[in-house]
Amino acid sequence: MFLIVHIAADFRFLTARNLGIIISHAVIPTFVTWGMVFSFTSGMIDLSVGAIVILASNFAGFLGLKWGYAGLLLGGLAAGVFLQALNGFVFLKTNIPPWVAGLGMAMIYESIGAIYSNLAVRSGGMVVTLGSKLRALGELPFNVLMLVPGMVIVYILFCRTSIGLNVRAVGSDLRVTRQMGIDPERAKFLGMVVCGVFLGLGSAINQSYVGQLLPRTGLSSVSFIFQPLTAVLIASSMSAIFNVVIGVVIGTISLSALFNALTLLGVPSGTWQEVVMRLLVILVTIVSMGDEEGIVK
Amino acid sequence: MTARDTAILRVENISKSFGPTRAVIDVSLELRAGEIHGLIGENGSGKSTLLSMIAGIHARDQGSMFKSNRPYDPLSPAQANEQGVSMVVQELGLVDGLTVTENIFLGKTQQFARRGIINLKRMREEAALAFASWGIAPVPLDALAGTLTVEEKKLVELVRALPTDPDVLILDEITAAFSHNNRVALYELLAELKSQGKLILFVSHNLSEVLALADRITVLKDGEKVTTLDAAESSEDELKRLMVGREIKETYYYTPARLADQEPVLIADGITVAGVLISVVTESSRRTSTYKSWGKLYMLDLLWVILSRAISAVDLFFGQTQQISSLAQASLSRFREKRFRPRHGEV
Ligand SMILES: Nc1ncnc2c1ncn2[C@@H]1O[C@H](COP(=O)(O)OP(=O)(O)OP(=O)(O)O)[C@@H](O)[C@H]1O
Numbered sequence: 201m202f203l204i205v206h207i208a209a210d211f212r213f214l215t216a217r218n219l220g221i222i223i224s225h226a227v228i229p230t231f232v233t234w235g236m237v238f239s240f241t242s243g244m245i246d247l248s249v250g251a252i253v254i255l256a257s258n259f260a261g262f263l264g265l266k267w268g269y270a271g272l273l274l275g276g277l278a279a280g281v282f283l284q285a286l287n288g289f290v291f292l293k294t295n296i297p298p299w300v301a302g303l304g305m306a307m308i309y310e311s312i313g314a315i316y317s318n319l320a321v322r323s324g325g326m327v328v329t330l331g332s333k334l335r336a337l338g339e340l341p342f343n344v345l346m347l348v349p350g351m352v353i354v355y356i357l358f359c360r361t362s363i364g365l366n367v368r369a370v371g372s373d374l375r376v377t378r379q380m381g382i383d384p385e386r387a388k389f390l391g392m393v394v395c396g397v398f399l400g401l402g403s404a405i406n407q408s409y410v411g412q413l414l415p416r417t418g419l420s421s422v423s424f425i426f427q428p429l430t431a432v433l434i435a436s437s438m439s440a441i442f443n444v445v446i447g448v449v450i451g452t453i454s455l456s457a458l459f460n461a462l463t464l465l466g467v468p469s470g471t472w473q474e475v476v477m478r479l480l481v482i483l484v485t486i487v488s489m490g491d492e493e494g495i496v497k
Numbered sequence: 498m499t500a501r502d503t504a505i506l507r508v509e510n511i512s513k514s515f516g517p518t519r520a521v522i523d524v525s526l527e528l529r530a531g532e533i534h535g536l537i538g539e540n541g542s543g544k545s546t547l548l549s550m551i552a553g554i555h556a557r558d559q560g561s562m563f564k565s566n567r568p569y570d571p572l573s574p575a576q577a578n579e580q581g582v583s584m585v586v587q588e589l590g591l592v593d594g595l596t597v598t599e600n601i602f603l604g605k606t607q608q609f610a611r612r613g614i615i616n617l618k619r620m621r622e623e624a625a626l627a628f629a630s631w632g633i634a635p636v637p638l639d640a641l642a643g644t645l646t647v648e649e650k651k652l653v654e655l656v657r658a659l660p661t662d663p664d665v666l667i668l669d670e671i672t673a674a675f676s677h678n679n680r681v682a683l684y685e686l687l688a689e690l691k692s693q694g695k696l697i698l699f700v701s702h703n704l705s706e707v708l709a710l711a712d713r714i715t716v717l718k719d720g721e722k723v724t725t726l727d728a729a730e731s732s733e734d735e736l737k738r739l740m741v742g743r744e745i746k747e748t749y750y751y752t753p754a755r756l757a758d759q760e761p762v763l764i765a766d767g768i769t770v771a772g773v774l775i776s777v778v779t780e781s782s783r784r785t786s787t788y789k790s791w792g793k794l795y796m797l798d799l800l801w802v803i804l805s806r807a808i809s810a811v812d813l814f815f816g817q818t819q820q821i822s823s824l825a826q827a828s829l830s831r832f833r834e835k836r837f838r839p840r841h842g843e844v
């Protein structure tokens with residue numbers, strides 16, 4: 201399959217350089233997806249993740265220009281954790297379903313981003329731009345190196361701490377979990393905070409990778425979550441073989457490879473790549489279901 | 498010493514209604530340490546409700562409870578647990594998306610944690626030890642609870658109730674799911690617990706089982722206590738008469754889990770192509786139940802993509818597609834809530 205793509209794309213697909221690009225492109229979605237695993241699994245369906253990444257990336261850049269890489273990481277983490285905690289608070293304290301509340305928060309965060317960029321432009325400047333500074337974190341090999349400690353930490357948090365255990369329990373069966381003496385709200389909130397940590401790390405790498413990130417409006421940041429979503433679907437379809445933490449990495453890398461292949465094959469990015477990606481996911485899902493039919497029944 | 502003093506658990510005039518249904522009416526019990534106390538009654542007679550109040554699952558409307566002569570008011574099953582009362586509920590009480598080991602120690606993992614990190618190996622060993630030391634047939638410890646049979650699930654629930662070393666163990670219709678061997682193992686376990694001076698509250702529709710096992714039996718009818726009698730001086734016929742006031746021909750019993758199994762996974766009306774795709778996705782995510790909410794969101798995602806494509810194709814409102822698709826998205830979440838009800842079972 202990969203070979204066919206390789207040949208069809210004039211032998212540009214399976215080169216070391218291109219594989220590097222593929223993995224590089226997967227790093228940021230991987231961190232974001234890891235984060236979302238901690239919130240979405242307990243039902244905190246948060247559509248403002250994209251908007252948070254945009255704000256957190258800008259804040260990371262802002263602190264990064266002051267304090268270097270430490271500022272970059274700190275800015276991403278602080279903004280990610282703060283905004284996710286705020287979301288958690290809003291989701292849990294209002295009776296609005298997280299879907300809707302998340303859209304509302306996305307609008308607010310997008311507006312903050314827009315106000316910020318308008319102010320920046322009016323004062324004759326731009327949104328935070330790294331230029332040639334602090335770009336190593338987003339480039340090979342450092343971005344990929346971040347995946348290793350990332351994977352270990354996510355695994356420990358999700359599978360080996362009560363935070364992850366409770367998040368999984370709440371997502372699977374709220375009634376029984378509550379009966380076992382676990383406070384679901386607390387569990388969900390902690391999940392959101394952990395999500396913020398990984399969104400923050402992803403944002404720091406993101407800022408370093410793109411250098412400058414313009415805020416978007418009109419809820420267009422919402423579409424940001426679709427790739428992580430697809431990655432989780434891929435991960436969960438492989439959950440019998442791989443732990444979800446690894447599954448997510450495989451998922452994001454496969455998607456990155458897919459986008460890359462489509463681009464090399466001349467499929468326009470955006471709309472059509474999105475459609476092809478979804479059709480493929482559905483196909484994979486159907487095939488994997490066929491395989492397991494015998495076991496399920 | 499009066500009976501009052503030897504009672505480990507006293508329930509005085511407690512009542513509970515669910516809306517118009519008076520599930521338990523003015524029931525009083527005095528339960529002793531070292532006794533197996535059978536609780537019988539027809540379906541809907543209030544057995545589970547009564548026990549749920551003792552186990553802290555439901556709050557009572559009226560009455561009072563005393564454990565070892567001290568007021569006993571558990572606000573949650575966890576609180577009841579702390580005070581030595583543990584219950585295996587009638588409906589299934591495991592978290593499907595967690596492993597057997599995780600289920601057994603859910604909410605009690607602190608004992609295995611160092612600097613917040615759980616020692617899975619020690620937790621698994623402890624679980625294996627619990628099965629072995631209580632003589633309960635082992636269940637694969639790393640399997641997800643959702644993949645177990647009903648009988649295996651009940652065994653896990655039983656094991657989960659024991660490590661807290663309760664002095665009151667409540668078993669609501671646990672044997673119905675058990676094979677002969679597991680029943681025998683349970684009877685032995687109960688005899689052992691009894692000899693340790695524990696109180697066992699035992700519900701079963703199998704009257705000969707209750708007669709053989711229990712020291713005393715309390716009969717409920719329509720939420721009210723009919724009587725408490727010594728098992729040794731009673732008979733199946735007498736118990737049946739007390740339960741219903743006529744002869745029972747057969748006891749029909751249903752397990753909610755069975756019924757749910759037959760319900761469709763998805764009721765999708767109004768959408769065909771998308772509906773099929775969605776049901777595929779739902780089904781696939783159902784298998785790994787932890788990701789239920791992801792499956793749901795993926796439905797929304799798919800719908801959103803399809804819809805926004807359609808909208809941008811038509812390009813209504815002079816190219817203001819962005820706003821429309823966000824609007825569509827907002828309303829879709831509500832639409833989804835109403836239209837799609839993913840259930841357990843088959844497509
Ligand atoms: N959570 C609830 N909400 C509303 N009504 C309830 C609830 N739980 C029980 N009931 C009602 O209370 C009454 C007593 O039910 P309960 O489950 O205690 O009976 P039971 O003796 O345990 O029956 P079974 O033998 O079927 O287990 C029934 O009429 C039942 O429909």
Ligand SMILES: [Mg+2]
Binds near residue numbers: 544545546587669
């Ligand atoms: Mg009952």
